[in-house]
Amino acid sequence: xxxxxxxxxxxxxxxxxxxxxxxxxxxxxxxxxxxxxxxxxxxxxxxxxxxxxxxxxxxxxxxxxxxxxxxxxxxxxxxxxxxxxxxxxxxxxxxxxxxxxxxxxxxxxxxxxxxxxxxxxxxxxxxxxxxxxxxxxxxxxxxxxxxxxxxxxxxxxxxxxxxxxxxxxxxxxxxxxxxxxxxxxxxxxxxxxxxxxxxxxxxxxxxxxxxxxxxxxxxxxxxxxxxxxxxxxxxxxxxxxxxxxxxxxxxxxxxxxxxxxxxxxxxxxxxxxxxxxxxxxxxxxxxxxxxxxxxxxxxxxxxxxxxxxxxxxxxxxxxxxxxxxxxxxxxxxxxxxxxxxxxxxxxxxxxxxxxxxxxxxxxxxxxxxxxxxxxxxxxxxxxxxxxxxxxxxxxxxxxxxxxxxxxxxxxxxxxxxxxxxxxxxxxxxxxxxxxx
Numbered sequence: 001x002x003x004x005x006x007x008x009x010x011x012x013x014x015x016x017x018x019x020x021x022x023x024x025x026x027x028x029x030x031x032x033x034x035x036x037x038x039x040x041x042x043x044x045x046x047x048x049x050x051x052x053x054x055x056x057x058x059x060x061x062x063x064x065x066x067x068x069x070x071x072x073x074x075x076x077x078x079x080x081x082x083x084x085x086x087x088x089x090x091x092x093x094x095x096x097x098x099x100x101x102x103x104x105x106x107x108x109x110x111x112x113x114x115x116x117x118x119x120x121x122x123x124x125x126x127x128x129x130x131x132x133x134x135x136x137x138x139x140x141x142x143x144x145x146x147x148x149x150x151x152x153x154x155x156x157x158x159x160x161x162x163x164x165x166x167x168x169x170x171x172x173x174x175x176x177x178x179x180x181x182x183x184x185x186x187x188x189x190x191x192x193x194x195x196x197x198x199x200x201x202x203x204x205x206x207x208x209x210x211x212x213x214x215x216x217x218x219x220x221x222x223x224x225x226x227x228x229x230x231x232x233x234x235x236x237x238x239x240x241x242x243x244x245x246x247x248x249x250x251x252x253x254x255x256x257x258x259x260x261x262x263x264x265x266x267x268x269x270x271x272x273x274x275x276x277x278x279x280x281x282x283x284x285x286x287x288x289x290x291x292x293x294x295x296x297x298x299x300x301x302x303x304x305x306x307x308x309x310x311x312x313x314x315x316x317x318x319x320x321x322x323x324x325x326x327x328x329x330x331x332x333x334x335x336x337x338x339x340x341x342x343x344x345x346x347x348x349x350x351x352x353x354x355x356x357x358x359x360x361x362x363x364x365x366x367x368x369x370x371x372x373x374x375x376x377x378x379x380x381x382x383x384x385x386x387x388x389x390x391x392x393x394x395x396x397x398x399x400x401x402x403x404x405x406x407x408x409x410x411x412x413x414x415x416x417x418x419x420x421x422x423x424x425x426x427x428x429x430x431x432x433x434x435x436x
Contacts, residue, residue, distance in 0.1 A: 040177040040304050047167055049230040056227065057160040058185060060120075060220025063213035064157075065193020067150070068092075070209030071130065073201040075143065078134050088130075088143045093388055095151035097381045103154055104377035111234050112159050112373075113225040119152040120221040126150040127214040131207045156221065157186055158376035165364050165372055166232035173306065176361060180303025183357045187296035191289055232372070250375065253362060254382040255422040256319060260355060261386020262415035263326060266394035267291065270408040271345070273398030274333060283338065290342050294349030302354045311365065315358045319419040322351035326416035333406035355419070390415055 045051050068089050075085035106115045126149025133142045164178035200208035268288055275283050325348045332344035360376065367375030390412070397408040 040174070041181060041300075044164070044168065044174050044178050044181070049227060050164075050167065053163060053224055053227040053230050054160065056220050056223035057156055058189070058220070060156045060217055060224055061160075061185065061189045062193055062196075062220075063217040064153075065190040066197040066209055066213040066216075067127070069194045069197040070201055070213055071147065073198065074131070074134055074206045074210055077201070077206045078137075079140075084140060084143070088147050090388065091144050092147040092150055093384055095148040096153070097385055099151035100155060100377050100381050101374055103152055104158065104373040105371075107154060107159065107373045108371050109234060112154075112162075112231050113228060116154045116156075116159065116221055117225050119154050120218055123150045123153040124214045124218050126152075127210050131210050135207060153217070154221070155373065155377045155380055156224070157182060158373050158380060159224070161360065161364070161376055162232050162372040163230050167230060175364075176357070177303040179360050179364075180299050180353075180357050183353050183360070184296045184299035184303075186356075187292045187299060187353065191292040191296070195289075250363065250366065250378060252422055252425045253359060253366075254378060255425075256315075256419050257359060257379050257382040258386040258389075259415055259419040259422055260319075260322070260352065260359075261383040261388075262390035262393065263322070263352070263386075263412045263419075264383075265387035265390025265392075266397075266415055267326075267329070267345075267348075267390075267409075267412040269391050269394030269398060270411060271329075273394070273408060274341075274406075287342055287345055291345040291349035294346040295353040298350035299353030299357060302357055311358060311362050315355070315362060316420065316423045318351070318355040318358050319416075319423045322348075322355050323413075323416040323420050325351045326413045330406050330409035330413055333409050386415075 045054070071089050071092075072085040075088055079085070103115065103119050106119075126146055129146035129149065130143060132138075133146050161179065161182050164175060164182070168175040168178060197209035197213070200212055271287055275287065328344035328348050329341060332340035360379065363375050363379050364372060393411050393415075394408065397411045401407050
């Protein structure tokens, strides 16, 4: 028996295969979870495709706050003339005011992707031509010609708002939230853009700001145009005519945007002049950043709130509040406290975002669906024209009035006081056109 057992082959126990290590899959947030976490903003970004086009558009929009500062630093650094730099940038602004609405009409007619990409390519070539003219000492007139070519830059913020208006056309509350987000994004881009431009031009080389802005603009527009599923349809044939009629119907609103732009332009120049007169020019950037931060925070908060009452009346209330709060910097500067001025600019900035959000909502509601880009570009053109006029008025006040006193802040306060008049006129005209 023992010999038999010894003769049996000894077999090893079966080897069980070792299971591979379990990889924890990264859970993706569902649209419902995104809505719960971010509230109303999660609700709009749960719509498919919105996060992709928003990220690309922000990349394309950031250079909008870089180009003017970069051009001024680049030209003034090489030619030693801030007057020449200011004249070149003013020429580019005037060219944009003329070419912008036409570019927007082409976008509405042929689609965002077909028009925005070649228009951006031409604008980038203009920026690069300006860079080369400055770098190699070309005649001064070439700077004006090169910078004027950048006027074909498409209104990237308007194209994003047009996509939101198309996607959320049946949900007014969500569209209000989207418009609030876009206004906050504008404030962030125009707050970070000049800082980035100044860092690049002074820390690397004078042309670095313009070069970086051109690369960011082209890359962002290419990525934005690639998001075809969220692109709004082109305008129908019946909506392609009557540019003069569109301007006439929006004229009271455009005048309000003009006055609001004058507030922005004059407030910036007067603040720089006031701090410079007190030997604290370096503080001006921080003060203006506070004003933009207040507007950004108010825009995000305004998007969470439910709109109450008709949009026309809300718009009148917003511009009236802006006109009242714009007297705070005058009072704070008169008191002579830097901390008081900072708090006043922060509070004054909080009135501008609701005004812009409500105004853009009115533009969207009064413009045919196929001409949204053109309507919003007209509003931006009025805003830019107001900024130019406000900068000129603020510069005159700083030059001819006692800059160390608070009297310069009467210019943005006076510009803000014109906005309620235009808004009330717009409301009255709208009411008169309604059938009895």
